[in-house]
Amino acid sequence: MGKVFLIFLEGNLYSCKYCQSHLGLAKDILSKSFHCKHGKAYLFDNVVNVNVGEKEDRLMMTGIHTVVDIFCVGCGSIVGWKYEAAQDKNQKYKEGKFILERFKVLGPDGSEYVLSENVHMAGSDADDS
Incomplete structure (x- = not known):
């Protein structure tokens, strides 16, 4: 498989x-203010140490988007997705941006997001849309 090279952030x-x-x-x-099917999520301008999956069209709360899942290069876990394309012109700002699902990441202080048992989101997208 080869050596894994990680970028270390400060x-x-x-x-x-x-x-x-x-x-x-x-x-x-x-x-x-974004959501995924498991709860809250963050929209990032840039992320590191991820591999991308195959492109697919997904129906989300704000319409159809072409996305790729993003996987941690360290352990292979899916940590979110990247927006490749948006069909609605009002959603074009998401193109090239990344979603990290809060329950799959540790915060700056090492804190972990706890999932609510009452989360039943059908799609994934922003609150503010």
């Missing part, structure tokens, strides 16, 4: 809950 960072690989900096968060 500052307030978010890391993989399972292997602590660095994923993104707090300063790169564009919104904390």
Whole structure:
């Protein structure tokens, strides 16, 4: 398989809950108002130490988006997705941006997001849309 090379970030960072690989900096968060089917999520301008999956169209709360799942390079866990394309012109701002699901990452202080038992989201997207 080969050697895994990780990028190490400095500052307030978010890391993989399972292997602590660095994923993104707090300063790169564009919104904390997004949701995934398991609860809350963050929209990031940039993330590191991820591999991307296959493109697919997904119906989300704000319409159809072409996305790729993103996987932690350290442990292979799915940590979120990347928006490749949005069909609605009002959603184009998401293109090239990343979603990190809160329950799959550790916060800057090492805190873990706890899932609510009452989460029943059908799609994934922003509150503010």
